Amino acid sequence: MSTGSDAATGAFPLAIIAGGGEYPPHLARLATARGHQLYIAAIDGAANPSDFDPESSRVYRLGQLGRLLDELKRRGIVDIVMIGALPRPSFGSLMPEPSTLKYLPHFARAFRGGDDHLLKGVVQFFEGRGFRVHGPAEIAPGLTAPLGPLGRRSASAVARDGIEHGFSLLAALSPFDVGQAAIVADHRIVAIEAAEGTDAMIRRVADLVSAGRLKIDKGDGVLVKAPKDGQDLRVDMPAVGPETLRNAARAGLSGIALRAGNVLVGDSARLGALADELGLFVEGVA
Numbered sequence: 001m002s003t004g005s006d007a008a009t010g011a012f013p014l015a016i017i018a019g020g021g022e023y024p025p026h027l028a029r030l031a032t033a034r035g036h037q038l039y040i041a042a043i044d045g046a047a048n049p050s051d052f053d054p055e056s057s058r059v060y061r062l063g064q065l066g067r068l069l070d071e072l073k074r075r076g077i078v079d080i081v082m083i084g085a086l087p088r089p090s091f092g093s094l095m096p097e098p099s100t101l102k103y104l105p106h107f108a109r110a111f112r113g114g115d116d117h118l119l120k121g122v123v124q125f126f127e128g129r130g131f132r133v134h135g136p137a138e139i140a141p142g143l144t145a146p147l148g149p150l151g152r153r154s155a156s157a158v159a160r161d162g163i164e165h166g167f168s169l170l171a172a173l174s175p176f177d178v179g180q181a182a183i184v185a186d187h188r189i190v191a192i193e194a195a196e197g198t199d200a201m202i203r204r205v206a207d208l209v210s211a212g213r214l215k216i217d218k219g220d221g222v223l224v225k226a227p228k229d230g231q232d233l234r235v236d237m238p239a240v241g242p243e244t245l246r247n248a249a250r251a252g253l254s255g256i257a258l259r260a261g262n263v264l265v266g267d268s269a270r271l272g273a274l275a276d277e278l279g280l281f282v283e284g285v286a
Contacts, residue, residue, distance in 0.1 A: 011035030013077045014139065017068075018047040019084025022241060023136070023143070025051035026266050027083050030140035039075055041068050046086045062089055066099025069129065080126060081134045082235050088115060114177040116228070119235045135234035136264065144237075145284035147260040150272030153281035155255055159222050161187070163257040163285060166224030174229035180238040183253065185221040190214060198225065198240070199247050206251035216252045223248050226259035239264035240282075242274055249278040260284030 014036040018024035024047060028038055040057035042049050049059050060068050072080070091111045096104060103125070110121025123133050137144045148154075155163060162184035169182050169189055179193025183205055190208075193201045202223065208214035225238050240256065240263060248256055255275075258265070261284070265271050275282040 011037070012079050013037045013039070013075065014134075015039045015041060015072055015075075015077045015080045017041045017043065017080060017082040018052070019043050019082075019086035020046040020048070021085045021239075022266055023239060023264055024084040027081070027136055027140055027143060028052060030142065031081075034140070036139070039072070039077060041071075043084075043086055047084060061095065063094045063096040063100055065103055066097060066101075070099065072131075078130060079132045079134060081136055081139050082122075083136045088118065115236070116177050116231065120232060123232060123235055133234050136237060137233065137261065141261075142268070143264050143266060144261050145258040145263045145265045146268055147284045147286060150265070150268050150282045150284070151275035151280075152272075153255065153275065153279075155222070155257065155281050155283050156219055158220055159254050159257075159281070162220070162222040163224055165189070166222065166257070167226060167259075167285070170224065170226050171229060174231075177228065180227060180231075181223060181225040183221065183223050183251075185214075185216045185253075190216075190221075198223075199244055202244070202247040202251050202253075205253075206247065209252055218252075219254050221251070221253040223253055223256045224258075225256065225263055227262050233262060237262065237264050239266075240271075241266060242271065245271065245274050245278055245280060245282065249280055253280070255281030255283065257283050257285050260286055 011034055014031060016024060016028055016038060018040055031038060038056055040052040042052060042057055042059045044059050044061045091108060106125055110118050126133050166182045166184040181193040181198045182189055183191040191201050191205050209216060225240060227233055227238055271282060
């Protein structure tokens with residue numbers, strides 16, 4: 001295979017394996033602007049095919065991995081990036097085509113563990129076949145949270161205490177391969193993300209507040225989000241988007257703290273403007 005790299009710009013042919021949400025098309029736009037020649041493999045049932053140029057994209061089921069590899073080889077693409085939401089499938093739901101059957105033993109082993117184990121298995125699979133797996137931040141650094149506030153508001157002293165407490169908790173939980181976020185209020189942990197995801201966790205807290213079972217004073221209550229220690233950010237970078245901010249506002253939180261450079265935010269200026277509109281701080285923390 002030939003990389004076809006452009007020495008002047010550092011651009012090279014790139015395949016984006018796209019899941020759901022706004023990040024895959026946003027990455028595609030940024031990568032195109034940097035000169036990468038793109039091919040989009042849109043995962044069926046997750047990605048929105050209309051987000052991409054039909055001339056350089058195709059929809060694939062998970063069971064069509066062999067077909068995807070053949071196409072990448074035909075196009076001479078060795079560099080790939082994976083981005084976007086993709087609910088964990090069951091092994092039995094893959095419905096592999098004949099060209100994919102020979103790869104099943106690898107994925108059967110990868111499925112015998114948590115999400116980290118599965119994703120590491122995916123990376124090992126592609127690398128074992130000569131591909132280079134890039135992280136979204138490597139292709140488009142502007143996708144991640146910058147250091148400091150995204151909008152006009154910064155965390156208060158009270159909020160900073162909660163942020164420190166929350167990040168310490170996430171670090172302690174890293175070996176257990178659970179979620180990447182927690183909510184701290186009144187100097188205590190009130191929620192930890194598990195399989196439900198960040199937004200569902202925030203909504204759970206909002207329900208507790210509305211039912212009177214939890215009180216969050218004004219200026220208190222923070223969501224912290226960071227990758228687990230040792231997490232492979234090439235394929236499993238935490239992310240927040242507009243809906244996360246709206247949910248945080250509904251729950252009465254004062255703001256959101258993110259590990260700078262390690263959490264996807266997409267368009268940081270747009271997210272900062274929404275934070276101002278909602279009365280929240282959103283801040284990248286070292």
